[in-house]
Amino acid sequence: MLSDSHAHLASSAFADEVEEVLARAAAAGVSRVVAVGCDVASSRRSLELAERYPQVWATVGLHPTYVTEEPQEDWLEQLGAMAGHPRCVAVGETGLDFYHPAPEGWAWEDYVERQRACFAAQLALAAACGKNVVVHQRDRSGTACWEAIKGMVGPFQGRLRAVFHCWLHSWEEARPVVEQGHLISFTGIATYKNAAVVEACARQAAAGSFMLETDSPYLAPVPQRGKRNEPAFLRETAAHVARVRGVSVEALGAMTDAVAEGFFRFS
Ligand SMILES: [Zn+2]
Structure with a gap:
């Protein structure tokens, strides 16, 4: 049995096809899917899917690249109301993204400040409602983003755990946060020929320190690379990681x- 710990089932890429997508996932042995929210609308839709399908659970969050687009001014209150839902298993996807340029009309500093404020608010929300957090991080080069994330998650030590999803760094980078109780997770990138660091980390990571995810509809693993990804393809990533770990x-x-x-804590 496999669990897809991060799939954007609410994405328009899946539109009315969720039923078939879940059937293909089950046939591939992927019997649990965490539908990850990126804004108020997709968080709500993820919860609806979790209510409808027993193998689906949801997270509610505002993604760092959506912080200037979220049309609902009371997004935090709305996420807070949804976070208490019994099928909501975490807050997120939240975090920081230093990779994509600031949207038009935004100075870089203001954009980063807005990301930080939204991330901080969601960390506080998660701690307040006793949920863990799904954290996104992406950098252009270097580790400024990762350092900033660690600095912001650190004060919540003991009150919540984070999964640093789509992990792209080494096991050396991961180990200190894993020792604090946090997790990393691997996407299909672990199967890419040009991602030796990720593959090495998947080989070295301590048992119990990581999860597997598709991040679908993005990041399809080899041999589906370039196609629309879906939870069934988790099987390819699992097969590859199993192979490198022996x-x-x-x-x-x-x-x-x-x-x-x-x-x-699925229930
Ligand atoms: Zn994601």
Whole structure:
């Protein structure tokens, strides 16, 4: 059994196809999917999917690249109201993104400040309602984004756990935060020929320190690279990570599944 710990099921890429997507996932052994919200509308839609399908759970959050686009001024109150839903298993996707340029009309400093404010608010929300957080980070070069994220998550030590999703750094970078109780997770990037650092990290990461995810509809693993990704393709990433770790897909699935259960507390 495998759990897709991060899929944008509410994305328009899946439109009215969610039922078929989930059926293909089940056929591939992916029996649980965490539908991740990026703004108020997709968070609400993710919760609706979680209400409709027993194998789906939801997160509610405002993604760092959406902070200037969210049309709902009371987004935080709305997320707060949704976070208490029994099928909501985490707050996020939130975090910082230093990769994409500031949107038109925004100075870079103001854009980053807005991202920080929204991230801080969601960390506080998660701590207040006893949920963990799904954290996005992306940098252009270097680790400024990662350093900023660590600095902001640090004060919440003991009150929440974070999963640093779509992990692209080394195991050396991950180990200190894993030792604080946080997690990393691997996408299909682990299967890419040009992602040796990620593959090495997937090989070295301690058992119990990571989850697997598709981040679908983005980042399809080899051999589907370039196509629309979907939860069923988690199988390819799992097969690759199992191979580099020298374990069976079943063993890897059981381990990462237990990690997902501990983090999201599915019920
Ligand atoms: Zn995502």
